[in-house]
Amino acid sequence: MALTDDAIARIRGMISSGELPPGARLPPEPQLAAQMGLSRSGVREAVKVLESARVLDVRRGDGTYVTSLAPRLLLEGLGVAVELLRDDTLLEVMEVRRLLEPVATGLAALRMTDTQLDELARILEDMRAAADDAEKLIGFDTAFHHTVVASTGNETLTSLLAGLSGRTLRARVWRGLIEANAAHTTIDEHHAIYLALRSRDQLLAQASALMHVNTSEAWLRTVLAAKAADV
Amino acid sequence: MALTDDAIARIRGMISSGELPPGARLPPEPQLAAQMGLSRSGVREAVKVLESARVLDVRRGDGTYVTSLAPRLLLEGLGVAVELLRDDTLLEVMEVRRLLEPVATGLAALRMTDTQLDELARILEDMRAAADDAEKLIGFDTAFHHTVVASTGNETLTSLLAGLSGRTLRARVWRGLIEANAAHTTIDEHHAIYLALRSRDQLLAQASALMHVNTSEAWLRTVLAAKAADV
DNA sequence: ACTATAGAGACATCGGACGTTTGCCGTGGT
DNA sequence: ACCACGGCAAACGTCCGATGTCTCTATAGT
Known part of the structure; x- marks a missing residue:
């Protein structure tokens, strides 16, 4: 169970470290998959989790972005x-x-x-x-x-x-x-x-x-x- | 973006309605997929979200279960x-x-x-x-x-x-x-x-x-x- | 200058395949 | 009768490739 959870942790890490500030755009899913060494499926699960936590905002046809990280969200x-x-x-x-x-x-x-x-x-x-x-x-x-x-x-x-x-x-x-x-x-x-x-x-x-x-x-x-x- | 989110809502609904009490076992992913009218990939994303929220407990090689739903979790x-x-x-x-x-x-x-x-x-x-x-x-x-x-x-x-x-x-x-x-x-x-x-x-x-x-x-x-x- | 449109890019969903882990049960020995 | 071992089946983990659909943008035409 390490791969997908690792991906979640890594993306979260990139956000809290400031590497991905609010509003930043993430690489496309295939590229992100390559970068983290797992398949696109795994990346999608990770992104979905962070989206449900209102950390990421996935816009179909456009891309995936970091939300404002406001407490309200x-x-x-x-x-x-x-x-x-x-x-x-x-x-x-x-x-x-x-x-x-x-x-x-x-x-x-x-x-x-x-x-x-x-x-x-x-x-x-x-x-x-x-x-x-x-x-x-x-x-x-x-x-x-x-x-x-x-x-x-x-x-x-x-x-x-x-x-x-x-x-x-x-x-x-x-x-x-x-x-x-x-x-x-x-x-x-x-x-x-x-x-x-x-x-x-x-x-x-x-x-x-x-x-x-x-x-x-x-x-x-x-x-x-x-x-x-x-x- | 309706399918996966629907699945999340439906599973949550089954839990809060008491249909799936704490400790209950969910149907296998393929069956759940058929039952909710989407592919296994979609089900997996939904389950992953609920797992990350400590609502579901996924045990590899065994099955997926509802957690105790304790506040701590x-x-x-x-x-x-x-x-x-x-x-x-x-x-x-x-x-x-x-x-x-x-x-x-x-x-x-x-x-x-x-x-x-x-x-x-x-x-x-x-x-x-x-x-x-x-x-x-x-x-x-x-x-x-x-x-x-x-x-x-x-x-x-x-x-x-x-x-x-x-x-x-x-x-x-x-x-x-x-x-x-x-x-x-x-x-x-x-x-x-x-x-x-x-x-x-x-x-x-x-x-x-x-x-x-x-x-x-x-x-x-x-x-x-x-x-x-x-x- | 403005608008309509075509294309490229990106996510959504699907289907299938294979690996790995776990739990169960039957077998055999003590 | 009990226990240990081994093998089988079920279920999740991961990957791959293909297709649909939506957005944005740049281009062409007016």
Whole structure:
């Protein structure tokens, strides 16, 4: 199993060493194969792996290029990984969010601009208007938290939290929420977070975010327990 | 580019739907190819991608199996992603650690067992004994923080922080530390964390961890600045 | 100067062949 | 009855060559 994996490692090495900077173009597959001493098939597998990791960008008919290597791209894989976690480990993910979201929201309280606060208010309105449409609620919920975290200006943090709050996870929580007619309570929690951010109160922002994650965790437990009972 | 990516998505779907539970064996490559309507080459690329993501385990001469899907495996990719981040985004990573490590250490203060505390003490001794060997120091440093975070019992959290504290990043920080003869100061910081954990003082644990990350960040800045000046 | 088109280059996919490794099972001996 | 050995079959690893399809570019024509 050495050949293809070697190729992966070598290409990665060329990138991290700076030999292949972001945007650089790789040699054509046949040439790359010759250069690394393996067949084109092996090179293709290696390239495919790096493409799926958003390290390479393969453009058919054109060539293969190194991506920008932005955190947003490289950390995208975290999301798909979390989607595959089994139910019993989703509570671990939730605990990480419980640790990270409050402090991240607290940091946002220090850095959020008025424009961003206005956008939050708009999303909050959208949320209230869509209080019975699960799909829309999930979308606005995602937008709300994304806006908050993005205001820290830390793309790595934003991508990380986005990955931890995968669509599947969110959908499960909201399903529990809506079925129990508790959507308005959760929307109020968002409002509390908004108020804390608006007043740039770091501690209050932390606290309100913790309350919110805690609620989410509780509903996730409910949903998971219901599913376990089904089986 | 649809065929291979479709295959990836389909296999992932079969896994998350429960059709292929952890440990399950996939059909042989030729059969899988027929079943999904593409050639063996395409299947191999798809399998390789999922293997690199630690979703599949390919055993030559035997067959292909679904891994345990444990967080430790699936989040392993985070580490390699972080290794490829460019220098200017490493500070973002450090900021995430600055947010996450203190609260994680605080949680550890509540959950650490006496046995684990004893192990910490042992690592601390090793560290003092190896105060001039960069390689060893990095190893003990990694072991120290791993032991602390692992005591939370949250494998997801542990893997996440491990990924954020990649070997390269650690090596850079320690290089700066040792060159400036500041290794002993950092070892003292570890001692402070240990004392806080030993007394099960959550707030003190948080504070000492923050001090420590802050020091690391400062040294990282120094190293990065020196490198930038070189160029 | 602009546009349409033809060609070259590059990736996408396929099919088959051969090597190597692994696991299993039957055989034979103890 | 148990164990060690050997051989077979299955499965992955690697390679090769051919063909399809898409992009970009340079050329020719208006």
